[in-house]
Amino acid sequence: xxxxxxxxxxxxxxxxxxxxxxxxxxxxxxxxxxxxxxxxxxxxxxxxxxxxxxxxxxxxxxxxxxxxxxxxxxxxxxxxxxxxxxxxxxxxxxxxxxxxxxxxxxxxxxxxxxxxxxxxxxxxxxxxxxxxxxxxxxxxxxx
Amino acid sequence: xxxxxxxxxxxxxxxxxxxxxxxxxxxxxxxxxxxxxxxxxxxxxxxxxxxxxxxxxxxxxxxxxxxxxxxxxxxxxxxxxxxxxxxxxxxxxxxxxxxxxxxxxxxxxxxxxxxxxxxxxxxxxxxxxxxxxxxxxxxxxxxxxxxxxxxxxxxxxxxxxxxxxxxxxxxxxxxxxxxxxxxxxxxxxxxxxxxxxxxxxxxxxxxxxxxxxxxxxxxxxxxxxxxxxxxxxxxxxxxxxxxxxxxxxxxxxxxxxxxxxxxxxxxxxxxxxxxxxxxxxxxxxxxxxxxxxxxxxxxxxxxxxxxxxxxxxxxxxxxxxxxxxxxxxxxxxxxxxxxxxxxxxxxxxxxxxxxxxxxxxxxxxxxxxxxxxxxxxxxxxxxxxxxxxxxxxxxxxxxxxxxxxxxxxxxxxxxxxxxxxxxxxxxxxxxxxxxxxxxxxxxxxxxxxxxxxxxxxxxxxxxxxxxxxxxxxxxxxxxxxxxxxxxxxxxxxxxxxxxxxxxxxxxxxxxxxxxxxxxxxxxxxxxxxxxxxxxxxxxxxxxx
Numbered sequence: 001x002x003x004x005x006x007x008x009x010x011x012x013x014x015x016x017x018x019x020x021x022x023x024x025x026x027x028x029x030x031x032x033x034x035x036x037x038x039x040x041x042x043x044x045x046x047x048x049x050x051x052x053x054x055x056x057x058x059x060x061x062x063x064x065x066x067x068x069x070x071x072x073x074x075x076x077x078x079x080x081x082x083x084x085x086x087x088x089x090x091x092x093x094x095x096x097x098x099x100x101x102x103x104x105x106x107x108x109x110x111x112x113x114x115x116x117x118x119x120x121x122x123x124x125x126x127x128x129x130x131x132x133x134x135x136x137x138x139x140x141x142x143x
Numbered sequence: 144x145x146x147x148x149x150x151x152x153x154x155x156x157x158x159x160x161x162x163x164x165x166x167x168x169x170x171x172x173x174x175x176x177x178x179x180x181x182x183x184x185x186x187x188x189x190x191x192x193x194x195x196x197x198x199x200x201x202x203x204x205x206x207x208x209x210x211x212x213x214x215x216x217x218x219x220x221x222x223x224x225x226x227x228x229x230x231x232x233x234x235x236x237x238x239x240x241x242x243x244x245x246x247x248x249x250x251x252x253x254x255x256x257x258x259x260x261x262x263x264x265x266x267x268x269x270x271x272x273x274x275x276x277x278x279x280x281x282x283x284x285x286x287x288x289x290x291x292x293x294x295x296x297x298x299x300x301x302x303x304x305x306x307x308x309x310x311x312x313x314x315x316x317x318x319x320x321x322x323x324x325x326x327x328x329x330x331x332x333x334x335x336x337x338x339x340x341x342x343x344x345x346x347x348x349x350x351x352x353x354x355x356x357x358x359x360x361x362x363x364x365x366x367x368x369x370x371x372x373x374x375x376x377x378x379x380x381x382x383x384x385x386x387x388x389x390x391x392x393x394x395x396x397x398x399x400x401x402x403x404x405x406x407x408x409x410x411x412x413x414x415x416x417x418x419x420x421x422x423x424x425x426x427x428x429x430x431x432x433x434x435x436x437x438x439x440x441x442x443x444x445x446x447x448x449x450x451x452x453x454x455x456x457x458x459x460x461x462x463x464x465x466x467x468x469x470x471x472x473x474x475x476x477x478x479x480x481x482x483x484x485x486x487x488x489x490x491x492x493x494x495x496x497x498x499x500x501x502x503x504x505x506x507x508x509x510x511x512x513x514x515x516x517x518x519x520x521x522x523x524x525x526x527x528x529x530x531x532x533x534x535x536x537x538x539x540x541x542x543x544x545x546x547x548x549x550x551x552x553x554x555x556x557x558x559x560x561x562x563x564x565x566x567x568x569x570x571x572x573x574x575x576x577x578x579x580x581x582x583x584x585x586x587x588x589x590x591x592x593x594x595x596x597x598x599x600x601x602x603x604x605x606x607x608x609x610x611x612x613x614x615x616x617x618x619x620x621x622x623x624x625x626x627x628x629x630x631x632x633x634x635x636x637x638x639x640x641x642x643x644x645x646x647x648x649x650x651x652x653x654x655x656x657x658x659x660x661x662x663x664x665x666x667x668x669x670x671x672x673x674x675x676x677x678x679x680x681x682x683x684x685x686x687x
Contacts, residue, residue, distance in 0.1 A: 014639045014641075042573035049200035050654075052207055063219025077521055087526070089510075094205040096509050106469065107509055107537050110196055112349035112360075113474055120332075122291070125329070126324040134295050136329055138488055140255040140273050141262050 007047060007054065012061050013039045017058075018069040020091045030104055033095050042094035050093075056086030144546035153381070155181040155683075158322055158385050158415030160418045160430065162186075163241020165669040166223040166421035166661050167370035168284070172673040174379045178680075180478040181413055183385040183403050186220035186238030191361045196353025196420025201512035208347075209356035211236065212613050222565035223272075225260055225573035227301075228484050231456055233425055233574060233615040238381060240367030241423070244331060248336040248356055248363050249502065249660035250290045250584065251481055252281045253302060257657035260550075264489050264496045270654045272298070273634035280667035286335070286584040287666075288364040288531065289342035292334030298484035305624035307338035310348065313445040315541040316480030319503045322600030323483060326614050330472050333479040334500060344368045350506045352475025363476075386567050389434040390418055390645070396438035396644045397686040416685035417676070419646040421669075423455065424618030426652045428557045429572040431622070444622070444639040444647075449632055451558060451621050453551035457655040458578055460586045462593035463506070464602030465536055472506045472541045479504050486589055487658060495584040496648040501593060502657040509537040543593040546617075548658040549582045557621050578610070586610065617661045637672035648672055 007014065017039035026032035035040065041067045047054055062074025076083045095101055102109055157173055159166045162184035174180045180510035195204040211234035213221035220237040235243045255274035260267040282303045291307035311318065316332070322331040337354070341347045348362040361368055375381050385404035387541075391399045391412065399412040428451035432442040442450050487498040517669040522528065549555075555576045563571035578586075590607050597605045625631025626668035628640035637652055639645040648669040650661050659665075676683070 019556050023525045025526055025531055028534065029526040030530045030534075044198060046203055049203040050207055051393055062336060074473075074521065074666075077421050080257075081518070082532075089203070089206070091201075092177065092529070093510050096202070097199040103511060105474065105537050109199070110201060110351045110473060110475075112351055114347065114349045115311060118308055119313075119317070119407050120309065121331075123317060126320055129324060130331065131295065131297055133297070133327070133329070135300075135340055136484065136488065137254050137300060138256045138263060139300060140275060141259055 015061055015066055016043065022069050022073045023088060023091055024095050031100070033091060034062045036095065036098045036100055038091065038094050042097055043090065045097060046094035050090060053086040053090055055066055056083045057090055059083050060087040103128070154400070154414035154416070155179050156415065157419060158413055158418045159179070159419045159421050160182065160401060160420040160644055161241060161382060161420070161426060161649070162239045162266055162371065163421060163423065164366045165665050166241070166599065167366035167374065168287070168666045168669045169193070169421065169486050169648050169673040170379045171370050171377065172670060173376040174374055174377045174378060176677045181380045181382065181415065183401060183413060184239055184381065184383050185385045186388040187243055189357065190234070191357070191359055194353070194357035194359040196351055196356055196359040201353060201356065202508045205356045209245065211355070211616065212462070213237070213502070216669050219566060220570070223563055223571050225560040225563050225571060229576040230573045230578050230610065231458060231576065232613050233456065233618055234287050234613060235423055235425070235618070239371055239381065240365045241639045242307060242616070243365040243662065244357055244367065245355060246365070246662065247504070248583045250285060250288055250334050250336045250364070250663045251482070251500065251659040252299065253657040253659045253664050254298065254484070256486065256660070257655060258510055259446050260497070260655045265498055267655050268625065268630070270622055272553040277664070277667050277671065280670045281350070281663055283670060284663055284666045287339045288343050288369055289406060290334050290336050290364070291297060293332045296331045298329060298331065305334060305607060307342060308478040309339060310335065310337060310339055310476055310478065312480045313474050315472050315503055315505060318466065318600050319541065319543065319596070320481055322596045323532060325357055328483060328596070330483045333482040335476065335478050337476045337478050342563040344372065348474040348476050348609045352477045352507065354475060354477045359367070385442065386569065387422070387430055390430060390443050390464055390539055390565070390570050392434070392436050392438060392443065392642070393684070393686050394438070397434070397449035397684065398443070398642055399686050400443065408567070409444070410610045416681065417644045417646065420646050421649045424621045424651045425557050425572050425574065427647055427649055428621040429559065432559055433570060438681045439641070444632055444641045444645055445628055446641045449553070449623065452553045452556045454555040454557055454574060454576055454618070455549045455620040455653065456548045456576060456615040457656060457658065458549055458586060458618040459583060459611045461542045461549065461611060462545070462589050462597055463540055463542045463606045463608070464591055464597035464600065465604040466601065467538050467539070467603050469538055470541060472538050475505055477505045477507070493588050495581045495588065497550065497581070498658060499585060499589045499601045500544050501589070502546070503541055507541060507617065509533050543596055545586065545589045545593060546658050546660065547582055547589065548656060549584050550579060550621055551623070551655060552579060556629065557660050565636045596668060617656065619650040619656045619661060622647045623654050625654065629630045636675045637668065644686070
């Protein structure tokens with residue numbers, strides 16, 4: 001676990017989870033933020049990767065009504081854009097790190113794909129038509 | 144990781160400021176020719192294990208730790224740049240390898256017309272050299288950098304083979320090529336300093352696609368890999384954590400070395416017979432403007448008053464297409480898959496002069512380089528629409544990026560900011576940069592054509608970005624070369640008109656900038672100038 005694992009109290013995690021679900025609800029066949037543990041696990045990785053956003057993230061939790069997460073998100077969005085950006089980048093970044101989420105959106109991550117052979121034969125015909133159209137540069141003007 | 148000068152700080156034959164591409168090519172060449180070369184670099188080596196590309200946190204770290212904007216990245220080696228009077232932000236990296244650490248490795252020659260803009264288009268100035276003067280050096284840089292590509296591009300006069308075969312176009316490259324084919328427009332597999340097979344010190348590319356945040360495989364042709372280990376092994380004294388404050392001169396006005404601040408904050412003086420500036424198009428004019436003396440009251444090598452002026456930065460626009468097909472558009476390299484020079488040359492019917500280079504690049508992961516959307520309506524971006532959008536675009540989107548030529552303008556310039564300093568108290572640069580009417584027309588025209596290209600390829604949605612603010616990768620023109628000392632800063636051998644033992648090898652030397660990515664030209668110029676310096680070593684004036 002990251003060094004930032006303990007930067008959020010249990011109360012903050014609970015509050016954060018309710019707000020994260022406003023941004024990323026369960027819909028379109030996708031889990032909500034809290035269903036994949038964004039508030040209990042992935043947010044710690046995100047904060048470890050972006051400690052520069054911790055202060056604004058914490059500030060976001062102190063803003064707005066604790067009982068009405070949608071209203072709180074609206075308030076932060078309309079009054080504190082930098083705080084909202086920190087909150088939303090961390091939340092979406094944390095959510096999108098989850099392998100289950102990646103699988104559901106068809107994104108394997110930036111995985112290695114070594115080059116085996118080349119694909120020149122697949123486009124050779126199109127390239128031949130470029131060559132047939134002839135040169136398109138202007139040659140050097142000599143005195 | 145740091146390297147220290149293990150010898151004493153005795154006078155060197157040659158002092159180079161900065162350790163980016165121009166410096167790497169020159170240092171290796173000059174050291175092999177027997178010169179005692181010292182290089183002062185304000186940053187450090189970057190271990191490939193430091194790059195985040197192979198980690199789940201990659202996209203989050205890309206927005207901070209490995210962001211190309213030094214003001215946003217704000218690492219200890221970065222110096223802040225005042226940009227409030229600029230249309231775009233300059234991008235760079237301070238460290239061994241310079242901006243090649245984070246560049247996309249597009250290894251593209253300029254064209255013959257780029258060196259004769261005055262002759263061919265009646266505007267700006269000609270270079271004092273031609274494409275043919277530089278062509279042999281381009282070929283050498285391509286070999287040194289393991290460039291992959293395909294000979295025979297009809298947009299160039301030569302057909303010199305690349306040392307490595309072209310990288311696969313991938314689905315995005317083929318989709319883009321199909322559109323260009325329908326329109327009858329030029330396209331070509333893009334040359335890049337990235338190869339699918341191991342080449343010299345470069346590992347084989349595995350197409351992870353995280354090139355712009357540093358290659359965790361060691362496969363991208365950044366000069367820390369291709370040159371610096373060889374240069375140091377050959378005897379170059381590379382000193383990291385050495386932040387240059389000023390170039391020193393003697394009473395005759397000749398350069399005598401540089402004052403720098405080391406990592407512990409101690410000020411040191413490195414003496415040298417010859418000083419070569421390789422600190423990029425902002426760092427070089429910054430330091431030369433800070434190097435005032437009785438002989439050089441307006442800055443070193445600035446009798447023309449043009450030092451810092453004619454800043455060019457290749458404004459960048461983009462048309463992004465969303466496709467129904469799964470294009471796996473996160474697969475690298477990044478890098479570029481294909482390029483077109485269809486609209487590179489002047490066609491006066493378009494209402495402007497000069498042109499643009501376009502390239503297709505991967506789109507990365509789902510988070511991208513997007514901010515938090517605080518400027519968008521909540522319901523548009525978040526809630527159910529978050530899922531819809533992510534599913535729709537991830538893997539299905541690629542960009543036609545448009546690198547536009549901007550013409551030299553003396554009002555676009557680098558000056559010393561009155562208030563801002565770096566962490567060592569050295570005054571910071573300020574850039575003043577506005578796009579001209581010609582550039583705006585050029586970008587509007589090319590964006591409209593790029594939309595047509597996406598339509599021809601079958602895009603379901605197309606989004607345009609007229610001018611990307613974080614686009615100033617290519618910083619050029621601020622110590623331009625020329626034969627007339629009243630209209631240029633250095634001569635055709637990159638030597639100061641005013642100070643015969645001062646040279647500028649970086650992109651500050653550019654007279655005009657074409658729209659090709661400049662690193663191939665920067666390094667070809669550096670090789671050419673280094674060779675000349677070696678050949679003329681007996682005639683080189685030095686301080687006594």
